Amino acid sequence: xxxxxxxxxxxxxxxxxxxxxxxxxxxxxxxxxxxxxxxxxxxxxxxxxxxxxxxxxxxxxxxxxxxxxxxxxxxxxxxxxxxxxxxxxxxxxxxxxxxxxxxxxxxxxxxxxxxxxxxxxxxxxxxxxxxxxxxxxxxxxxxxxxxxxxxxxxxxxxxxxxxxxxxxxxxxxxxxxxxxxxxxxxxxxxxxxxxxxxxxxxxxxxxxxxxxxxxxxxxxxxxxxxxxxxxxxxxxxxxxxxxxxxxxxxxxxxxxxxxxxxxxxxxxxxxxxxxxxxxxxxxxxxxxxxxxxxxxxxxxxxxx
Amino acid sequence: xxxxxxxxxxxxxxxxxxxxxxxxxxxxxxxxxxxxxxxxxxxxxxxxxxxxxxxxxxxxxxxxxxxxxxxxxxxxxxxxxxxxxxxxxxxxxxxxxxxxxxxxxxxxxxxxxxxxxxxxxxxxxxxxxxxxxxxxxxxxxxxxxxxxxxxxxxxxxxxxxxxxxxxxxxxxxxxxxxxxxxxxxxxxxxxxxxxxxxxxxxxxxxxxxxxxxxxxxxxxxxxxxxxxxxxxxxxxxxxxxxxxxxxxxxxxxxxxxxxxxxxxxxxxxxxxxxxxxxxxxxxxxxxxxxxxxxxxxxxxxxxxxxxxxxxxxxxxxxxxxxxxxxxxxxxxxxxxxxxxxxxxxxxxxxxxxxxxxxxxxxxxxxxxxxxxxxxxxxxxxxxxxxxxx
Numbered sequence: 294x295x296x297x298x299x300x301x302x303x304x305x306x307x308x309x310x311x312x313x314x315x316x317x318x319x320x321x322x323x324x325x326x327x328x329x330x331x332x333x334x335x336x337x338x339x340x341x342x343x344x345x346x347x348x349x350x351x352x353x354x355x356x357x358x359x360x361x362x363x364x365x366x367x368x369x370x371x372x373x374x375x376x377x378x379x380x381x382x383x384x385x386x387x388x389x390x391x392x393x394x395x396x397x398x399x400x401x402x403x404x405x406x407x408x409x410x411x412x413x414x415x416x417x418x419x420x421x422x423x424x425x426x427x428x429x430x431x432x433x434x435x436x437x438x439x440x441x442x443x444x445x446x447x448x449x450x451x452x453x454x455x456x457x458x459x460x461x462x463x464x465x466x467x468x469x470x471x472x473x474x475x476x477x478x479x480x481x482x483x484x485x486x487x488x489x490x491x492x493x494x495x496x497x498x499x500x501x502x503x504x505x506x507x508x509x510x511x512x513x514x515x516x517x518x519x520x521x522x523x524x525x526x527x528x529x530x531x532x533x534x535x536x537x538x539x540x541x542x543x544x545x546x547x548x549x550x551x552x553x554x555x556x557x558x559x560x561x562x563x564x565x566x567x568x569x570x571x572x573x574x575x576x577x578x579x580x581x582x583x584x585x586x587x588x589x590x591x592x593x594x595x596x597x
Numbered sequence: 598x599x600x601x602x603x604x605x606x607x608x609x610x611x612x613x614x615x616x617x618x619x620x621x622x623x624x625x626x627x628x629x630x631x632x633x634x635x636x637x638x639x640x641x642x643x644x645x646x647x648x649x650x651x652x653x654x655x656x657x658x659x660x661x662x663x664x665x666x667x668x669x670x671x672x673x674x675x676x677x678x679x680x681x682x683x684x685x686x687x688x689x690x691x692x693x694x695x696x697x698x699x700x701x702x703x704x705x706x707x708x709x710x711x712x713x714x715x716x717x718x719x720x721x722x723x724x725x726x727x728x729x730x731x732x733x734x735x736x737x738x739x740x741x742x743x744x745x746x747x748x749x750x751x752x753x754x755x756x757x758x759x760x761x762x763x764x765x766x767x768x769x770x771x772x773x774x775x776x777x778x779x780x781x782x783x784x785x786x787x788x789x790x791x792x793x794x795x796x797x798x799x800x801x802x803x804x805x806x807x808x809x810x811x812x813x814x815x816x817x818x819x820x821x822x823x824x825x826x827x828x829x830x831x832x833x834x835x836x837x838x839x840x841x842x843x844x845x846x847x848x849x850x851x852x853x854x855x856x857x858x859x860x861x862x863x864x865x866x867x868x869x870x871x872x873x874x875x876x877x878x879x880x881x882x883x884x885x886x887x888x889x890x891x892x893x894x895x896x897x898x899x900x901x902x903x904x905x906x907x908x909x910x911x912x913x914x915x916x917x918x919x920x921x922x923x924x925x926x927x928x929x930x931x932x933x934x935x936x937x938x939x940x941x942x943x944x945x946x947x948x949x950x951x952x953x954x955x956x957x958x959x960x961x962x963x964x965x966x967x968x969x970x971x972x973x974x975x976x977x978x979x980x981x982x983x984x985x986x
Contacts, residue, residue: 561813
């Protein structure tokens with residue numbers, strides 16, 4: 294039976310979760326558009342910066358089995374994490390992609406899987422396996438009105454995601470750098486002939502993609518706690534979202550993320566919670582059957 | 598070197614090696630280490646369990662080896678570790694490797710799914726097998742060498758339901774559980790216990806590990822009219838998210854939440870923080886059982902690791918498993934596996950961190966559980982349940 298109050302609640306929490314899927318899906322899409330491979334370490338770019346951040350936010354944290362006291366002001370921590378992850382994005386590009394760029398897509402995909410395994414195990418060695426509580430910069434409160442309950446962190450997730458999506462629109466549509474990134478994604482050879490330094494643009498895309506994952510991690514950590522597995526299911530759903538939206542389509546990744554977040558919640562409530570996770574993949578299969586290029590993907594015709 | 602001499606040396610070497618494998622270090626002399634194998638999931642998604650259990654094992658070995666006379670004949674315990682990972686097939690492979698390393702007993706795993714996967718191998722090995730998995734089925738697999746060092750889900754579910762129905766007077770109980778062997782097995786036991794009161798769960802919601810949004814599951818139970826939810830959840834970070842959403846959805850105002858031992862363990866409560874306040878939790882030991890053994894364990898562990906141990910689900914039961922083995926070897930004066938299995942079956946009122954250990958016909962050693970309420974981050978005793986052996 295239809296329940297308006299429950300439905301609204303499910304939509305709100307689904308949108309918050311969907312916004313995170315969208316940010317991670319954007320990371321997938323940007324790297325895919327730039328170099329034509331799926332980065333299977335994208336979920337770990339949500340996890341790893343969260344561990345770094347929490348090491349500097351908490352008064353004490355256990356690192357390599359020893360108690361460390363590295364507490365810094367929260368704004369400084371966020372800036373530090375973004376700077377470190379930008380450096381990591383460049384390193385990721387230089388180590389996992391650049392040496393393999395001329396060997397086809399498969400070695401690069403395997404390389405990203407290797408980075409994923411490396412980051413998870415590194416996190417376990419450095420911080421151990423205990424989940425770590427990530428204090429929110431804002432007090433974790435719930436706003437209630439008309440039977441609807443909204444966590445302030447969910448509002449923050451929605452707000453920051455909307456800002457990032459707007460920023461991305463401006464970046465790609467209004468700036469030279471964005472246009473160079475789009476040109477490189479569309480046709481690397483032609484972009485190079487036009488004088489665009491393609492390798493540099495690809496490196497910037499990797500950095501931006503890692504930063505999107507890092508921001509998603511900083512947003513969800515206060516409600517999920519920080520564990521080495523925290524990016525796993527998120528990246529799987531984000532991957533489904535990017536295919537539903539149309540792999541390669543930026544608006545598609547955003548809509549796909551939000552759609553999966555909301556529909557899996559509604560399906561989990563009205564059909565069965567046992568199948569909640571399966572619902573994302575049922576949507577995926579349905580979209581692939583009815584519209585193989587995804588909701589916003591370009592139709593591809595094959596010549597006979 | 599002549600052919601005869603060469604053959605003699607080869608045969609001697611083979612005979613020596615064979616005798617070592619045929620008679621694992623039980624026959625070794627005074628001061629020789631007794632090799633006990635342990636197989637926690639050190640890597641993979643269950644590494645938290647593995648880390649806690651490895652800490653418990655190291656703690657126990659240190660405690661045993663600091664005793665005068667050690668196990669017996671001045672023989673210390675030597676720990677042999679293999680990684681069970683989070684994959685059953687890999688766990689069985691690691692177990693086979695462990696059994697080839699001249700061990701006289703195996704401690705672990707805590708995951709029931711891995712215990713059930715390893716059972717055929719351990720049936721043939723006939724070494725004492727000290728396990729921590731709480732699924733009822735584990736001790737009904739026909740292994741006489743399997744011992745369970747924690748209270749089974751049958752005991753904790755019975756205690757929780759008994760408390761919910763008799764003490765809290767709850768009429769509409771729903772179940773929320775993780776979908777691996779522990780969570781599903783626990784949910785089955787809750788349903789079975791409800792039948793004893795002619796009741797049926799008003800809803801049963803399962804979820805996979807690392808779920809990030811529990812709104813549908815919680816709202817389904819709320820809409821069904823639940824006045825109580827029994828939660829069997831394995832993963833501390835899942836517990837933290839559930840409790841946070843339970844509170845933020847305003848459900849804590851009129852629905853009682855009763856959690857399994859894993860919901861009330863130290864890590865889960867520390868992770869959940871203020872969101873855990875007021876919930877009821879089952880513990881597979883007696884809350885506040887301040888024996889000298891438990892107090893010494895908790896304080897020494899804290900000094901070494903800078904955090905509280907998990908008495909029931911993590912380091913505590915592992916410590917007890919090793920100490921019980923060591924005390925059994927001391928009692929019988931040998932580390933012979935067959936004699937140790939026989940002696941372990943005769944265990945009566947051995948005192949560990951978890952309380953009294955007495956072996957029943959199925960190899961269950963712990964028969965106590967208690968229900969507590971979370972107040973100021975601590976579990977305060979509400980009720981104790983003991984099942985007679």
